[in-house]
Amino acid sequence: MAAVLATSVVAATAVPASASGAGSSTDHRLDGVWRTDGYSSVLRITGGTFELYDTTAISCIRDTTDDGDGSVSTFTPGADPNHALWHIDANVNARKLIRLPSLPPACTTPTPATPIETFDVFWRTFAENYPFFAQRGIDWNQVYATYRPQVTASTTNAQLRDIFAAMITPLHDAHVGLVADGTPVFSPKPGTQVPDGDLDARALALVQHADLSTATSALQTWCQGRVAFTTLPGGVGYLRVSDFTGFTSDDTSAANAAAFSAALDAVFTPDRTAGPNRLHGLVLDLRINGGGDDPLGLMLASRLTGHTFFAYAKQTRDDPTDPDRFTVPQPFLVHPSTTPHYTGPLSILAGGSTFSAGEAATQALLNRSPRPALVGDNTQGVFSDILDRQLPNGWMFGLPDEEYLTLSGRTYDIAGIPPDVKVPTFTPEQFADGTDPAFQVALQSLGRR
Incomplete structure (x- = not known):
């Protein structure tokens, strides 16, 4: 999912304004300081602009990680x-959002950017927001006991980065990541083929070779190649979506939504749907x-x-001391x-x-009628x-704090x-011999729906 921090405001009057510039909205009912229910954030809204602060029990840091990212926020009075x-x-x-009387004192004093304070904010952010320690078999307090003594006032950035990497790698969570002095740290499940441009191109080439040789129409693409469609014998359609972002050069949510809607219009024409x-x-x-x-x-x-x-x-997890609330x-x-x-x-x-x-799109379709046949392997298991x-020393990191629930909870x-x-799916052997057995099973499953 896309990053959750926003930098533009749509106030109650639905007038957009930049978070870093002067606002054009004259609705000031939402002016003031607010804390979020969950997400450990504090906002200060002034006219059509707002400032975002990342908070823990020991820190409050002005977050600038997504200034200018093009996302749009809407604030609605309660x-x-x-x-x-x-x-x-x-x-x-x-x-x-719950109104606060003023900005917390910690938000008015910069958190020292020392290795020790940076470590403490990093560890505590996970302790107060991450919901999955028990499920992943990680004792986060033991992680603190192991690594905190290794950090001193003279710890270098390279050493601190290696310590952080050692702390989060065992989570094997594709939604946990760190960018330290331009170096990314990322650890999905062992054996994962991370979806990137190279894997996407290889997979598409395999599909075209193994599955689409009998297609009854040319493979059409939209959204900078991330959406593709063709038809097969027997009136079967094949729709491939390789991302839910990056559909336009602007890569804003609004532009991507418009491009995706246009692509779906081209796929699901009146002739193909009735x-x-x-x-x-x-x-x-x-x-x-x-x-x-x-x-x-x-959509x-x-x-x-x-x-x-x-x-x-x-x-969303909303209790810094209880990961089950x-x-x-x-x-x-x-x-x-x-x-x-x-x-x-x-x-x-x-x-x-x-x-x-x-994965969320897949989950969203499970209650469809007729129910879809799901073919392949387990998905990655990251939904939030x-x-x-942002850390006191300017490094950026991310983690999940939400759960996506089924109807049964x-x-x-x-x-x-x-x-x-x-x-x-897409095993080394399949790439080598040019076969795609999952696709054939998916075709066969259509006749049983």
């Missing part, structure tokens, strides 16, 4: 002057998908149903698009290189929006969404 909602256009949920030439089956390929913006996943789901159904609910879950539904949409049999291809928003943070975090039919 039922009384002391409550409001904050929505970021790259996310599906709204964050509850009448004698309509599609009789659809294979949705999300096997190489690095994630992005969840609203785009819900896709809306083109694949004629009925409203439950997608998922989101909750969360905000009240916010439910999200898939509503049929008012534009032409496909309602027939659906197979979804997914696997370990299906990350984040790709990334809570971006379970999550697919860590284990990932399991397939109905397990078939290894």
